[in-house]
Amino acid sequence: MEPAQAVVADGVSKNFNGKHALKGVSLEVQRGQVVGLLGPNGAGKTTLIKIVLGLLLADTGRVFLRTAEGEARVAAGRIGVVMEGNRNFYANIPAMTNAVYFAATRGVAPRMAAGRFRRWAARFGLDEEVLQRPLATFSRGMQQKAALAISLLHDPDFVILDEPTLGLDPGSRLELEKIVRDLVDAGKGLLIASHDLGFIQRTADRVVFIREGRVVLDDATARILRRYEKPWYLVRTAKEVGDLPPAWQGASRWRRRDAHTLIFTGDWEELRRDLCAASELEVTALEKESASLEDVFMEIQGEGHDVDAS
């Protein structure tokens, strides 16, 4: 098999009962790269993943592998996947039995599957002795690691993770971040669909944001953060946003975070004169914050029109 350089979705559309779930979505995941797939509930992320995996057929558009020679069909063996939740294994049988079984469905012989499973499991911090235990006895973090190790047994070029941090505690999430880096070092390309914006900000080289079945933003993470970087003044106030003057109530001007309101302006004088004086706000702390993907997400959500899919 020729080595694949990228998995590509090109103009993919999908209708369910007359409702458009995807409307001409294109994206590319290169080997050695992590692409974060973001979007609100119902945006079409899982539908796109299923189409890339060949579990659903696109109405129009196509998915293919880019190779040095041109293009190749996406064969099941080229992509590994960990779907959301516990759908990735049989919980009541041992981890090792799951591994050998799922590897066999991908044409990998039992001895080779067992060896690869032990190696990936060890790399992810799962002890040899737990591999003989049913997956139902594993913690959520251990289950995710086992599912990830199982998804790698046929040595895919690309790995798709759907909501991989769901239910993980902060320690396990941090471990998963390291594993993602490990997979990139091993030359894999990763597509990660998630609502965990911090995780995506820390792991993804590129972010594709879809909304209502369309790509509204597709760019390098660092460039997106730079583009959206604005000075934030942190105003500690008990007042609600509704107490601010109308001109300051637009969704792009503030964020509520815990008991604070983050005010969005580069102009301290404007903040002091128009906001603080007018609404008798006392500024007790002043900080500048750089943009986060959460800010970008909220801004795109609030815009209601296409942002940029360049």
Ligand SMILES: Nc1ncnc2c1ncn2[C@@H]1O[C@H](COP(=O)(O)OP(=O)(O)OP(=O)(O)O)[C@@H](O)[C@H]1O
């Ligand atoms: N099998 C199906 N039959 C009918 N409609 C479907 C089916 N699968 C998805 N949809 C619809 O397609 C749209 C996109 O759903 P999808 O699950 O892909 O979104 P998502 O971005 O993964 O959402 P979430 O973040 O909630 O997981 C939704 O309106 C959903 O109701």
